[in-house]
Amino acid sequence: xxxxxxxxxxxxxxPIKSVDELIEIVGQTIEAVESAEQIERILDGISRLCDQxxxxxxxxxVPFMQRITxx
Numbered sequence: 001x002x003x004x005x006x007x008x009x010x011x012x013x014x015p016i017k018s019v020d021e022l023i024e025i026v027g028q029t030i031e032a033v034e035s036a037e038q039i040e041r042i043l044d045g046i047s048r049l050c051d052q053x054x055x056x057x058x059x060x061x062v063p064f065m066q067r068i069t070x071x
Contacts, residue, residue: 023057
C-alpha cells in the first residue's frame with residue numbers, strides 16, 4: 001500500500017503556524033468562507049494552538065463579536 005500514494009494528486013493543507021495567524025484567518029473567514037480547506041486549517045489550528053496564550057488576545061479578538069453580530 002505504501003508503494004502507491006493514496007492522495008498523490010492532492011496538495012497538502014498548509015497548517016497555521018501561530019495564534020496571530022489563526023486570529024487573522026478566523027477574521028477573514030467571518031466575512032466569507034473561501035473553501036472547506038480554510039475551515040480545516042482553522043479547526044486544526046485551534047486544536048494545536050489552544051494552549052498558547054497571547055497577552056493581547058482579547059484585544060485582538062473583540063472585533064470578531066462585533067462583526068458576527070452585524071452578520
